[in-house]
Amino acid sequence: MNDTGTEARYLACLADGRFMLQRDPVSGLTIFPPRLRRPGGGGELGDWTEVSGRGTVHAVTIQRKRDAAARAIVLVDLEEGGRMLSEVVGTDPETVTIGMTVQAHIVTEADVPHVLFEPAGDRT
C-alpha cells in the first residue's frame, strides 16, 4: 500500500475499518488531512497510527437544505491531533454544542468511506 498517495491510503484504511493518520514527529500530534511531508516544515512524517476516534466539537453550524432534515456540521478536534470537518449524528442536531465530546465511526456511502461522529456519552 506504500506505493499509493496519502489520500488513497487514508481512504483504503477507512475502507478496511481503521481510522489511521500520520504522526508529526516534531509536535508528536497526528495531522489531518494526510500529506506526503510535514505541513510547513517539509520534513518526514512518522508512521501511520490508528487513532482513538475521540474528539471535541470545536465549532458547529446547523444546516437544513430545503425539505431536508437539519444536520449538525462540525469541526472536530481529534484527541491525538488534527481538526476535521464532519457531522454529528445519532442525536438532535440542535443539542450539539462546542466542547461536546464525540466519538468517530466509519460509514460507507456510495462506496466512499468517511468518518462521522456521535456524542461520546458514557464512553468518555
Place this chain on the structure above:
Amino acid sequence: MTGFPRARTSVVGAATFGIGECPGHTALEMTAQAGYLALDDAGIGLDEVDGLFVALPDDYLGGLAVAEYLGIQPKITDNNRTGGSSFLCHAIHAALALDAGLIDVALITYGSNQRTASGGLVSALKSSAYEAPHRAMMPVGGYALAASRHMHDFGTTREDLAQVALAARAWANLNPEAFRTGPLGLDDVLGSRMVSSPLTARDCCLVTDGAAAVVMTRADRARDSRAPIPLLGGAQTVTHKEIASMPDLTVTGAAITGPQAMAQAGITPDEVDCVQLYDAFTINTILFLEDLGFCPKGEGGRFVSSGAIAPQGTLPVNTNGGGLSCCHPGMYGLFTMVEAVRQLRGEAGARQLDSPEIAVSHGNGGVLSSQATLIFGSPATV
C-alpha cells in the same frame, strides 16, 4: 524596507457595469464593458493596455479569453485566482510590474452574470475528498463555523451580526447603484430563513450580476490624468483552503496583511477614513475590522453594534452597501477598490464622506482563506 513601491503607481480609471441584473450579456461581455468604461474614465486608449489582470467566474483561462475579446496582446497576463481577493492581488502584482517598467498600463477587470444566467452563486470552490462526503453547504458553512466560534469565545451575538447587515443597507439606501434598497430592521434579519446557523439569509451576501474594472499606471503618467488615486500599500496571504485547516477560526490572514499594508503606506488604523471590505457574510466584517486593527480582537461585535460603521459613524464601512446590499456577482473584491477610489475622488454622491484622505480596500477569498489589503490615499497623502 517594506518591499512595496509606495505611491509609485495610481489608479487612474475606475468603473462598474451591470450591477444587479444584466440580462442578455455574457460574463465575458460584461468584463470587457467594465474595462472599456474604466479606460474611458482614465482617458487611455485600449491599444495602450499592456498588462491584463483577469479572473472570470466561469473560465479558468479567462485571461486568454479577455485578451482575445479586447483584441490586445499583453506583455503580462495575470490570471491569478485567489477567489474574491484575486483583484486586490492583481493590483499588487500590477504595481510591481508597472514600477519595474515591465508594463505601462494595467487593466484589472471582472464581470459575472451569475444572477440572470444561473440564479445561484457561481463558486469555484471545490471540496476535497475529506470534506466532500459530508455534503455541507459551502462556502456559507465555513463562515458559519467561524461565526459559531467567535460567539463562543467572545460573546458575539446574532444581533451583533445583524447590525452589519443593517449598516450595509443604510449605506445602500444612499447609493442609486445598489441592488437591494429599502428599509431593513433587526427583526427582518433575525427572523429571516436560517441558512447555516447562526447565519440567516440576511447575513449572507446577495446573488447579483455585476462588473467592475480599474486602470493603473505609474505615478509620473498618472499626474496627467483626471483624478489619480495613489496606491500606498498592498499585502496578501493565504492561510488555508478548507475551513478545517484554518489555523484559528477567529483570526484571519487580515491580521497579517492589514499591518503589513499599513506599514508600507506609513499609516496607522486611526488615520483611516473609510474601509471597503469583502462582506460575503456578516461575520466577515466583524473579523476583518478586528484583524485590520480597528478594534481589539473579540470586540468586533460590540464595535459594529455601537453604530460605528453605519452612516454618521466613526468608521464608515462599505459605503456602497457592500456585498450584503449593493452587489455580489460571486467575486466581490474589485468593487471594494472601485468604491475606495470613488470616495477618495469625491465622486460618491449622496454617500460621499467629508474629504477622506485614506481608504482601505480589503478582499477575501475561499472560506476566509485568502486575504489581501490595499491602502489608497488622496494625492495629498503622497
